[in-house]
C-alpha cells in the first residue's frame with residue numbers, strides 16, 4: 194500500500210481513540226460525514242471554490258536566493274502559506290471542517306489555539322458561516338499573542354483564557370474537549386492540528402494535503418524535477434503533514450520536520466516531542482509525547498506559542514518509526530536568527546513557528562550543498578509575533594515601550 | 596456482565612439492592628490535601644455509609660473532570676503525588692476497612708507503569724479494580740487481558756449518546772458495575788440529575804446489565820435516593836471533594852453520612 198493511502202484510525206501502533214465514551218458517538222458521526230465528503234464532488238467543489246475566492250489558493254511559491262546564501266547556497270523554495278487569508282495554513286483545515294460542521298447542522302464552533310492562528314481562522318469561518326464561536330486559549334498564550342486575541346474578538350468570537358495546568362495549548366485542548374463533551378449536540382470541535390482521536394488526524398491532514406499537492410506541481414514546473422528535501426516545522430504537525438503528504442511515496446525526496454527545542458533539547462525547557470519524548474496517550478491518541486516516568490504530561494517550552502505542545506500527531510510518530518521522515522530540534526535562538534535573516538534578505542517576515550523550518554533548512558542546506566533543492570513550508574506570517582520579536586531583538590524605542 | 600459473582604464490588608452492590616435500596620459509591624483523589632489526609636478521608640467514607648470507594652489517581656490532563664476535581668488533583672500533583680502513592684493509599688485504606696476500593700485513573704499512567712505490572716501491584720495492594728474514564732473497551736486489549744488474568748474489576752463508561760451496540764459492549768466488558776454517565780458532561784455538582792440517566796439505565800438493563808451505577812452531578816441525599824429508584828448505585832465525587840477541601844476529614848464524614856441517608860428507604864422523603 195502506498196504511504197499516502199493510510200486512512201487511520203491507526204498509523205502503525207499510533208492513533209486510535211482514547212476518549213470518554215460520551216464523545217464516541219460524535220466522533221462516529223464526524224467520521225461518517227467526513228467519509229461521505231471525501232468523495233462527494235459537491236462538497237469538494239464548494240471547498241475548492243472557497244479556497245479560490247476566499248483563502249487565496251493556490252498559494253504561490255517563492256525562490257529565495259539571498260536567504261539561500263545562508264543555507265549552503267542550496268536552492269531554497271518557499272511554499273507561501275503565509276499569504277493565505279488570516280495569515281497561515283490553518284485556514285485550509287478550518288474551512289473544510291466548518292463546511293462539514295454546517296452539513297452536520299452544528300451551530301457552534303469551538304477550538305483550541307496556541308499561537309492564535311487557528312483561533313483566528315476558526316473565528317473567521319464562524320463569521321463567514323454565521324456560527325457561534327468559542328476559542329479556548331492558555332492564559333500564557335493570550336499574553337504573548339495578544340494581537341490575535343483582539344482579532345478573534347473583533348471577528349465576534351468569545352476567547353476563554355485557560356488558567357489550569359501549564360496554561361498553554363495542551364490545557365486549551367483539555368477545556369475544549371470538556372466543552373465538547375457537554376455540548377456535543379449543537380457543537381463541532383474544530384481541532385486545529387493532526388492530533389486527537391480518529392478521525393481528526395486523517396481528516397485534518399487531508400484538508401491540508403493541498404499544500405503539498407500544489408507545491409509538488411509548482412516545484413516541478415519551476416525546476417523540472419522534484420525537490421531533494423521538503424521541510425516544515427512541527428507543533429502538532431498539520432502544516433508538516435500537509436506538505437509531506439504529496440511526497441510520501443517519492444522515495445528520493447527526504448522529509449524533515451523541525452521541532453521546537455526551546456532553550457535546547459537537552460535542557461528541561463523544550464517542546465521536542467519526537468526527539469525527546471516516548472510513546473503514550475494524550476488528547477485521545479497514542480503518539481510520542483513529553484511525559485515523566487508516571488505518565489504525567491511534562492510541560493513544554495518554546496518561544497513559539499504554536500509549537501509549544503508536548504504531543505504530536507500519530508502519523509508523524511509512525512513516519513518517524515518507519516524512517517520515512519526525520520524529526521530534528523531547533524532552538525529558540527536558531528529560529529529567531531532565521532526569522533531575522535529571512536526578513537533582512539528577502540523582505541518576508543515569517544511566523545516564529547515557520548522560522549523553525551527555516552533554521553532547519555539553513556542547516557540542511559549546508560549539509561546538502563548547492564546542488565540540492567529544498568522546499569520549505571512557510572506556514573505563516575510573522576505579524577502576530579511582533580511583540581515577541583520586538584522584545585527579543587530590542588526593536589522598541591525605550592520611550593515608546595514605557 | 597462477565598464472570599458474575601466473583602466481583603466483591605458486584606456482590607456489595609447486589610447486597611445493598613437486596614436490602615431494599617442500592618449502593619453509594621464515593622470518590623476522592625489520592626494526595627489531596629496530602630497523602631495521609633486523603634487516606635483518612637477515604638476510610639471516613641467507608642465508616643459513614645459509603646459502600647464502594649472510588650479512589651482517583653491525580654493526572655495532568657483530566658478531560659472528564661470539572662473544576663472542583665481538577666483543582667484537587669492539580670494540588671495533589673503540585674504536592675508531589677507519584678503513582679506509587681496510589682498503591683500505598685489503596686493498601687493503607689484496605690488495611691482499615693473491608694469496603695472495596697476501585698481506582699479511577701486516566702489511561703496513560705497505567706500504560707507507562709505497564710498494564711500487567713499495574714494490575715499485579717493493584718492486586719497486591721488489595722484494590723478491587725479500575726474505572727477508566729478515557730479508555731473505551733475498543734482500545735482496551737491489554738487491560739481486558741490483564742483483568743482476566745488477575746480477576747480485577749473493570750468499569751467502563753456508558754453515555755446517553757452511546758448506541759445500543761456500544762451499550763451492549765460496555766455491559767459485556769464491564770465487571771463490578773457499568774458506569775452510567777448521567778448527563779452529557781463532566782464531573783461537578785448539578786441541581787438536577789438528568790432524566791437522561793433514567794433512560795440510559797433502562798437501556799443498559801435491556802442490554803443485560805445487572806449492576807449499574809449512575810455518576811456525574813449527584814451531590815445530595817435526595818439525588819441519591821432518586822437515582823437508586825432506578826439504578827443499582829449512585830456515585831458522588833465533587834460534593835465529597837468540596838467537603839474535604841472546605842472542612843477536612845470531619846466534613847467528609849458528615850457529608851458521606853448525609854448522602855448515605857439517601858440509600859435508606861426508611862428515612863423521610865425530604
Ligand SMILES: Cc1ncc(COP(=O)(O)O)c(C=O)c1O
Nearest residue numbers: 310428429430431432499546573
Ligand atoms: C504559522 C504556524 N505554523 C505552525 C504551527 C504549528 O502547528 P502545526 O504543527 O499543526 O502545523 C502553527 C500553530 O499555531 C502556526 O500558527
